[in-house]
Amino acid sequence: xxxxxxxxxxxxxxxxxxxxxxxxxxxxxxxxxxxxxxxxxxxxxxxxxxxxxxxxxxxxxxxxxxxxxxxxxxxxxxxxxxxxxxxxxxxxxxxxxxxxxxxxxxxxxxxxxxxxxxxxxxxxxxxxxxxxxxxxxxxxxxxxxxxxxxxxxxxxxxxxxxxxxxxxxxxxxxxxxxxxxxx
Amino acid sequence: xxxxxxxxxxxxxxxxxxxxxxxxxxxxxxxxxxxxxxxxxxxxxxxxxxxxxxxxxxxxxxxxxxxxxxxxxxxxxxxxxxxxxxxxxxxxxxxxxxxxxxxxxxxxxxxxxxxxxxxxxxxxxxxxxxxxxxxxxxxxxxxxxxxxxxxxxxxxxxxxxxxxxxxxxxxxxxxxxxxxxxxxxxxxxxxxxxxxxxxxxxxxxxxxx
Numbered sequence: 001x002x003x004x005x006x007x008x009x010x011x012x013x014x015x016x017x018x019x020x021x022x023x024x025x026x027x028x029x030x031x032x033x034x035x036x037x038x039x040x041x042x043x044x045x046x047x048x049x050x051x052x053x054x055x056x057x058x059x060x061x062x063x064x065x066x067x068x069x070x071x072x073x074x075x076x077x078x079x080x081x082x083x084x085x086x087x088x089x090x091x092x093x094x095x096x097x098x099x100x101x102x103x104x105x106x107x108x109x110x111x112x113x114x115x116x117x118x119x120x121x122x123x124x125x126x127x128x129x130x131x132x133x134x135x136x137x138x139x140x141x142x143x144x145x146x147x148x149x150x151x152x153x154x155x156x157x158x159x160x161x162x163x164x165x166x167x168x169x170x171x172x173x174x175x176x177x178x179x180x181x182x183x
Numbered sequence: 184x185x186x187x188x189x190x191x192x193x194x195x196x197x198x199x200x201x202x203x204x205x206x207x208x209x210x211x212x213x214x215x216x217x218x219x220x221x222x223x224x225x226x227x228x229x230x231x232x233x234x235x236x237x238x239x240x241x242x243x244x245x246x247x248x249x250x251x252x253x254x255x256x257x258x259x260x261x262x263x264x265x266x267x268x269x270x271x272x273x274x275x276x277x278x279x280x281x282x283x284x285x286x287x288x289x290x291x292x293x294x295x296x297x298x299x300x301x302x303x304x305x306x307x308x309x310x311x312x313x314x315x316x317x318x319x320x321x322x323x324x325x326x327x328x329x330x331x332x333x334x335x336x337x338x339x340x341x342x343x344x345x346x347x348x349x350x351x352x353x354x355x356x357x358x359x360x361x362x363x364x365x366x367x368x369x370x371x372x373x374x375x376x377x378x379x380x381x382x383x384x385x386x387x388x389x390x391x392x
Contacts, residue, residue: 005267008260015255015296090251093212094265094312095240097233176239177212179251180203180324 005100009107019083020112023076027116027156030069034155035120037061038148046151066155073163076112080105081170088171089178098172105167109160117156121149184370184377188319189350191343193366195357201375202356203324209354210243210322211235223319240265244313244351248325250305252297252312259284259293262311269316283311286348287341303334310341314349323355327362339365 013020037058045051051059081088088101124144131139144152186192186209196202207213208220211227220227223242230238244265245251252261259280266276284290287307297305306326313321323342327335343365346353355362363369368382 002268004273008256008267012253012255086251087253090245090247090253091264092236093239093245093251095236095243095316096264096268097236100236100268175212177207179245179247180207180212 002100002103005103006107009104010111012104013108013111016083019079023112024116024119026072027113028119030065030072031117031120031152031156032123033065034062034069035144035148035152037065038151039144040148041151042145042147043151066159069156069159070162073109073113073160074166075163076109077105077163077165077167078170080108081167081174085170085174086179088174089176092174092176093179098168101171102164102168105171106164109163109167110157113156113160117153120144120152124149184380186320186352186354187368188352189346190367191346191353191355191365192368192370193355193357193360193363194370194372195360195363196372198358200372202358202372204375205372206322206324206354206356210245210320211238236268240268240316242319244316244318244321246306246309246313246321246323246326248328250297250302250309250329252305252308254297257294257296258289258300258308261297261308262315265312265316279315280311283314286314286345287311301334302330303337306330306334306338307341310338310345314345314351317349318351320352320354323353323357325357326355327357327359335359335362 041051041058050056054060054063084105091101091104092098127139127142130137131143194202194205204213208215208227209222211220211222211230214228222238225238253264256264259277262280262284263276266279269276271279281290281293284293287310289304289307289311292300292304292308297308300308306329309326326342327338330338339362342353342355345351355366360369360371363381366382369379370377370381371379
């Protein structure tokens, strides 16, 4: 995997302004929704089989948000390959293989989801600051712990796999000849 | 038909006569239902999908009617993009891109985005992108279709100049036969058949690509 192409994928995502902003906001909201049920969960809790018993409301909420994250990731993968269809065909015409195009798209997907997560991190830092320096405002219940944040990042990153698979499937289907049919 | 190396071949004809199909077949984007295409000594039908990207990367350049520049890339990134999958060092890639941008007189626009350029400038970026990997052949599909006559003239003058300097083979498909003045060979097509062929090279001199 070419790191240079991966990095260019990140830049491409930023330059697609509206798509970038809208999906960063969506991913950020999603990261928050995943982090909320995990607020009081530790790695030790997740290692326990009772966490997966589906009788715990925390695990049910977590499953729902994870499913939502997977759907969003698949939607983003689909939209990305849809909007970039002509560009993918052009890149294939000028000598890019499927692997190269896939690397570019993975860079774009992972960057957008990570930025969405970083917004949650930023929000948490602000809440921590308010909690520390504005004592008459009680926001301690909104603070996410280190474990919850790390678990959220892991879940967000893993949820991108179906999105990447959707994008990859569509990338494979784009034939370079499409670029000449732009007219 | 044979395409002579280092020359400009212009294929003209009315819409629907099959000239773009011919270009697709010649460039390996499509396979012929009958007959065969020998490109640089290789039968394109025998080249696998896995091998095609490398061949396109090293031997073929494309210029499209709609320019097909990547909107979210700068001019220099668009020009460099065919080199990204190669093993060339980024510094070398940039130097090559800058050299071709100088050749098409767009170096001062290298950090612009395609939508900030005029149609003629965008097509010059497309020429630079097609030339950056020093291909053996450049295929142009209706390259002046979205340009006014003046920009079209400038495009062909530049293409001719670069062809003479780099000796790159150029195959142009167009509906406008007026551009034949820039071509070394002019082929006219009607209903999928070649009806006129001026400047055709004799078999003995022919250097098929």
